[in-house]
Amino acid sequence: MLGRMTTLADDTQDTYDVVVLGGGAAGLNGALVLARSRRSVLVVDAGTPRNGPAAGVHGLLGHDGVPPAELLQRGREEVHRYGGTVVRGEVTAVHRADDGFVVTRADGGSVRARRLLVASGLVDELPDIPGLRDRFGHDVLHCPYCHGWEARDRAIGVLAAGPHSVHQALLFRQLSADVTYFTHTAPPLTDGELEQLAARGIGVVGGEVVALETTGDRLTGIRLADGAVVAREVLAVGPRMVAQARFLDVLGLRPVEHPSGRGVHIPTDSTGRTDVRGVWAAGNVTDLGAQVGAAAAAGAFAAAQINLDLVTDDTQAAVRARRAVREDAASAR
Numbered sequence: 001m002l003g004r005m006t007t008l009a010d011d012t013q014d015t016y017d018v019v020v021l022g023g024g025a026a027g028l029n030g031a032l033v034l035a036r037s038r039r040s041v042l043v044v045d046a047g048t049p050r051n052g053p054a055a056g057v058h059g060l061l062g063h064d065g066v067p068p069a070e071l072l073q074r075g076r077e078e079v080h081r082y083g084g085t086v087v088r089g090e091v092t093a094v095h096r097a098d099d100g101f102v103v104t105r106a107d108g109g110s111v112r113a114r115r116l117l118v119a120s121g122l123v124d125e126l127p128d129i130p131g132l133r134d135r136f137g138h139d140v141l142h143c144p145y146c147h148g149w150e151a152r153d154r155a156i157g158v159l160a161a162g163p164h165s166v167h168q169a170l171l172f173r174q175l176s177a178d179v180t181y182f183t184h185t186a187p188p189l190t191d192g193e194l195e196q197l198a199a200r201g202i203g204v205v206g207g208e209v210v211a212l213e214t215t216g217d218r219l220t221g222i223r224l225a226d227g228a229v230v231a232r233e234v235l236a237v238g239p240r241m242v243a244q245a246r247f248l249d250v251l252g253l254r255p256v257e258h259p260s261g262r263g264v265h266i267p268t269d270s271t272g273r274t275d276v277r278g279v280w281a282a283g284n285v286t287d288l289g290a291q292v293g294a295a296a297a298a299g300a301f302a303a304a305q306i307n308l309d310l311v312t313d314d315t316q317a318a319v320r321a322r323r324a325v326r327e328d329a330a331s332a333r
């Protein structure tokens with residue numbers, strides 16, 4: 001159910017104070033703050049939140065376990081209540097025009113905006129192992145804080161998939177005593193890493209992982225290239241996280257490597273301001289590690305900064321207009 005997700009035909013204005021690109025936690029919370037500040041705001045959302053496959057949002061105070069779609073539906077209702085508009089659509093390009101921007105959608109439609117809030121999230125690039133993507137968010141997991149409790153005391157595998165995989169194994173060990181580390185195609189473990197894993201009772205299995213074994217809709221094992229199958233109920237992987245922001249290319253705003261080495265992001269300052277004047281970013285598109293609460297908070301904070309920027313502009317314009325009237329009156333005398 002889409003809730004208050006209107007159709008494109010309902011998107012009647014040509015120009016908005018702010019267009020929000022992406023309607024997940026970051027974008028909707030930003031839109032809520034802007035709408036409550038009496039800003040005209042349009043959210044364009046492709047409808048594919050990162051946590052879409054998960055059954056519930058965990059670790060979010062007051063909402064623990066709420067289905068992701070339900071949380072966003074409530075968010076859209078709240079934005080709508082204050083006069084904001086949320087439409088389903090995909091932004092394909094953003095151009096600068098006069099003092100603001102033109103936002104173009106895949107359907108060819110476009111709107112103008114004085115400011116932009118980019119909240120389009122990221123894509124999790126997963127290891128190319130048959131069946132793995134289909135199980136992501138169910139029993140293939142990436143985040144011990146999102147689903148660790150649900151995986152407690154289970155037979156957990158950790159697939160070496162990046163520079164942080166040992167760290168990930170140690171975090172999952174906090175949740176279960178039965179953790180096995182699969183070296184897969186990663187570079188050899190250092191002596192220090194082997195010592196840490198051994199000290200925490202984490203077994204290490206060498207060899208390439210070629211498939212996931214399932215029974216019904218449950219993960220049951222990890223198949224190796226030599227044919228051996230290691231029984232596991234859960235597999236943890238560390239995806240490479242890639243900001244979704246190709247539509248910013250024309251503005252010269254491109255994702256860059258994140259300092260953590262976990263992927264690429266759109267850099268911002270501490271207020272969410274990007275290097276391009278008039279463009280803010282919030283949530284996973286800039287902060288790869290943000291969970292729902294952090295993404296929502298960043299969207300709200302960036303929205304307040306955008307509102308302040310517009311208030312400053314509006315005040316300067318009003319001062320200029322007032323001076324012009326006075327000068328005209330003076331010259332008419």
Ligand SMILES: Cc1cc2nc3c(=O)[nH]c(=O)nc-3n(C[C@H](O)[C@H](O)[C@H](O)COP(=O)(O)OP(=O)(O)OC[C@H]3O[C@@H](n4cnc5c(N)ncnc54)[C@H](O)[C@@H]3O)c2cc1C
Nearest residue numbers: 022024025026046047048050051058091121283284291292
């Ligand atoms: C499987 C899984 C489970 C998770 N579980 C939890 C959990 O339990 N608790 C928790 O706190 N966090 C969890 N997370 C993390 C959570 O998904 C993120 O913190 C959150 O989604 C970030 O919000 P966001 O608004 O930045 O991005 P998103 O929620 O991804 O929203 C971005 C939105 O932008 C839209 N978009 C993208 N490109 C365009 C475009 N060109 N035009 C228009 N719209 C566009 C997308 O369709 C999407 O709707 C989980 C993540 C995964 C992968």
